[in-house]
Amino acid sequence: MAFKRITLLLCSGFLGCSLNAQKAFPFHLPKEKPDQPLSLAMQRNYDQYLAPRPEDNELYSQFKYTELKGLDYSNGDGTISRRDPSKVIFHNGKYYVWYTYRHTSTPPQGAAKSNDTIPSSDWDLAEIWYATSEDGITWKEQGVAIERPEKPNVGWRSVSTTDILVYKGKYYLYYQGFMEASGKRGDDCPVAVSYADSPDGPWTAHNKIVIPNGSKGEWDQFSIHDPYPLVYKDKIYLYYKSDFDGDPRLVRMQGLATADNPLGPFTKSPLNPVLNSGHETTLFPFKEGIAALVIKDGNEHFTVQYAPDGINFSIAAITNSLMPIAGGPYVPDAFTNTDYGKGITWGISHAITAGTKGKQHSILMRFDCDLSLDVDDQEMKTHSN
Numbered sequence: 001m002a003f004k005r006i007t008l009l010l011c012s013g014f015l016g017c018s019l020n021a022q023k024a025f026p027f028h029l030p031k032e033k034p035d036q037p038l039s040l041a042m043q044r045n046y047d048q049y050l051a052p053r054p055e056d057n058e059l060y061s062q063f064k065y066t067e068l069k070g071l072d073y074s075n076g077d078g079t080i081s082r083r084d085p086s087k088v089i090f091h092n093g094k095y096y097v098w099y100t101y102r103h104t105s106t107p108p109q110g111a112a113k114s115n116d117t118i119p120s121s122d123w124d125l126a127e128i129w130y131a132t133s134e135d136g137i138t139w140k141e142q143g144v145a146i147e148r149p150e151k152p153n154v155g156w157r158s159v160s161t162t163d164i165l166v167y168k169g170k171y172y173l174y175y176q177g178f179m180e181a182s183g184k185r186g187d188d189c190p191v192a193v194s195y196a197d198s199p200d201g202p203w204t205a206h207n208k209i210v211i212p213n214g215s216k217g218e219w220d221q222f223s224i225h226d227p228y229p230l231v232y233k234d235k236i237y238l239y240y241k242s243d244f245d246g247d248p249r250l251v252r253m254q255g256l257a258t259a260d261n262p263l264g265p266f267t268k269s270p271l272n273p274v275l276n277s278g279h280e281t282t283l284f285p286f287k288e289g290i291a292a293l294v295i296k297d298g299n300e301h302f303t304v305q306y307a308p309d310g311i312n313f314s315i316a317a318i319t320n321s322l323m324p325i326a327g328g329p330y331v332p333d334a335f336t337n338t339d340y341g342k343g344i345t346w347g348i349s350h351a352i353t354a355g356t357k358g359k360q361h362s363i364l365m366r367f368d369c370d371l372s373l374d375v376d377d378q379e380m381k382t383h384s385n
């Protein structure tokens, strides 16, 4: 697939979640009727949304997808899978991404048929691998970063769904540590962490749960998934997904835990969950706050949200194209403790989960977007397809 630049439809009307949103409107209440009562829909249009048209705010984007080169898609029989990419980082002239890698003799067979060598799901019996690239499109798979530790260490059954933190010159990979196969309540897993002096490893397992499950009755008692660290307001802000375990439906939401030390202790926000929707976590510093791509699950799925304080999120934008599933963006200021985030323009996400139930395997792709303050709107418009 040829890479094409995305159609860009951005202007500069985004005002955070300011109650002064009306000022951004080039047209608003008829001047001759300033006290005209507003319908609920019109009130919301002024108070909640950030510009008169969705495409007029900086958190509106379309998304374009491009096949990656160098990560082998060819076997296609479900025995190899790459999924749930980390954020992308840039180090010594190369981009790095980590992801869940599974290579088993059979495709996933479901929980009942799973055993020590047969995976139950696409992320069972997995390891964390990594790849590097000079241009973000052609990648070289470098091999394993985090192996499954010996039983009974956290993650002995599977390590998956990782994300990277760079903090004070060291590298930290947070990941889900499974103690049982996915589908047999193994998904009720907590988050573990390994650390290294270089993105190429070697990685040392902390061998402790770093973000524990909530206590019985708390919203995150069953799982802590999709850890996603940023540095914000002088702290590590680690967002994560959990599931209210409705029988058998899961209500997925996202929470926040903060820390001064990458190995913890992490303190969960008293306002958790901070996002009422979403599945895998994708967030980035934007202006004074944090923006989130909220995908797949919940009443507010497939929206871009913004929290001026990193905690209180509102819908900022919708999109008219498919949002990246499990997006791991390149966030240049993810760890700089910025007080004015610049946003993102690309990353790696899921392309597709191929095959029928029990035979899934996942593929990674690149996404491009314009969720960045640096992009020249006019230039992008000129090159739109």
Ligand code: AAL
Binding pocket: 084, 123, 160, 161, 176, 187, 225, 226, 241, 279, 280, 326
């Ligand atoms: C993903 C993530 C987590 C779940 C499973 C593997 O996309 O939300 O990682 O546990 O699905």
